[in-house]
Amino acid sequence: MQRYYVTTPIYYVNDKPHLGHAYTTIAADVLARWHRLNGADTWFLTGVDEHGQKVLEAAGKKGISPQAHVDAMVQPYKDLWARLDIRYDDFIRTTEPRHKAVVQAALLKLKEQGDLYEDVYEGWYSTAAERFWTEKDLVDGKCPDTGQPVQWVQETNWFFRMSRYGERLREWIEAHPDFLQPASRKNEVLGYLRKDLGDLCISRPAARMSWGIPFPWDESFVTYVWFDALLNYVSAVGFSPQGENGPDFARRWPAQHHLLGKDILTTHAVYFSTMLFALGLEPAEHLYAHGWWTVEGEKMSKTIGNVVDPHLLVDEYGADVVRYFVLREIPFGNDGDFSHKGLLERTNADLANDLGNLLHRASSMTGKWLGGRIGALDAPTPADLELQGLADRAVAGFARELEAAQFHKALESLWELVRAGNKYIDTEQPWALNREGKTERLGGVLTRCLEIIRVAATLLQPVMPTKARELAAQLSLNADPLLALGCASLDHLVAGTVLPEPAPVFPRLLELPPRIQEALAKAQAPTPPPPPPSPSLPVPEPPVDETTPAAPALIGIDDFGKIQLLTGRIVAAERHPSADRLLVLQVELGEDKPRQIVAGIAARYEPQNLVGQQVVVVANLKPVKLRGIESHGMLLAAGGKDVRGLVTVGEPLPPGTLVR
């Protein structure tokens, strides 16, 4: 029996599920449903990643245990998958004993075979920022992020000898050209491998970050989140690094497809593959990195993300239409834009006009002229044979493309048949056949149109499970599921079967739903676009959240008084010669000559537009060299790492005016 095992990344439980998560999961669900439909021994795994710094912090803020926190946070994912009609076979959580046991056993195995070693890392550690800094990072000997003192820490950690397996991975990729998809991504990974592959630090001292899987031989360490998370793909199906594998492991692994976002390609392709090699396993057959969605032409952000809140989309369009749209609109692997206008046009053109209307016109004519009963097929004409040929090609193309995760091509292939159906009606002119009393031919023609709908209903089951059933119901087909095997043959319907009263399965959308319009109007409000979210898995090192900083300690007025803020006027601005995000500014502060200030605002401002701009400057900051250029102060700007706007003063003031 053919077998098929597909996975999504396990999503970071602290994030709210969004369109990116939904996209990957819908794609995996469609693949799983398709293989299930074809009788393959199918397994679809999704889940959540529950360890790491951010979970710990969030739980701390809520005053509950991390476990209680993740227990609550997992529900939104399960809810959304239910609403999107996602039928997974297993949902893994990394806090489950079955997973922890595998991670720990894997650690032991690697240690025993000499793939782990301890090493001492020395560096300046900032407790406030919870990270290491190099000597040159430090400002005035203090943490550059928080200004807090740093300590020279010698920290022991465990390292995985990833470097041992780099060459093998390179060979594997060369020998399996379809391993990394799309092909362009393969180059990225090979480029990454061209550099010397280092070893991977896979532990964190529990004293510093306790929310993780403890090392089996030393509980003062917990497992690095990636090492933990990646193993879910094998732990969930019964891998046992040291003992006997679970009964299902052999029939599941290696998986056929890992679907993931392009941002986590390296971790999967490099970290995970080498881990598998070390554990004596082979990687999955295909690792497919898909693109990111922009929304209404903008990078996804909290603001714009609201207009594609998956629950809103399901409420207003229905799960099936959302599923269809995201898979049809862009090639899997490319970035794409989700616009409501695009969705409206796409669904009207494809679903209402082409497919829905084909059914409606055929069933209406059957109702009107054949008493609502499916007509018998007549002897095929050349046109009929041609139609059959098209059906054969459409079904074959659909299957081929779908199995390659080329959803848009698969659907396009089916739609060639649907369009041919509309054309067939036009050339055969059933209304003329009716007028002329050619009932036998009329029955044959209309039935072939209904057969096309049957083919569509069959192939669309994985993509639009509910709508496919509705299509089938319009044909009085009760079989569930409709078997895909042999479905291309346009002779399945039983003559004489009574059809229900025709009803549009895909109503035309005349305008965007009111709630969508409201959401769009709200999002129009001019908020510049912050950075894109990662649609999947955890970030390697949890960065400090800039938008909602942990409540800082209260300071007195005297502390504030240490900061000298002055108005200034930018008199010259140019790009930093060797740093993309930096601008080198000359700012007039009322001193004998302008100050040179380097600012990380190049992503948002053109140098020429800044000249003459009034700004507020931290004037008594210690000078520092930024990528070789001295900076004597700092511009105030709103936003975190993504600058949203410069701080200025409402009216023109002489440079050097005190600000407080």
Next chain:
RNA sequence: GGGCCCAUAGCUCAGUUGGUCAGAGCACCCGGCUCAUAACCGGAGUGUCCCAGGUUCAAGUCCUGGUGGGCCUACCA
């Protein structure tokens, strides 16, 4: 600065290994049909295939350089 990818009709994009490769869908216009969800069918188009060189009998298709855009990475005082 280093690495990778991309640039083809108004829009979104197809164009494997160089030789009907100048295409599809959408939008628009014209015509047809009337069964149908103001749907369907046909037709017309429009393109310096980013720019400049080069290789070749032949180049969107290969090479070099440039321009513009995206992603990864370092710099964000």
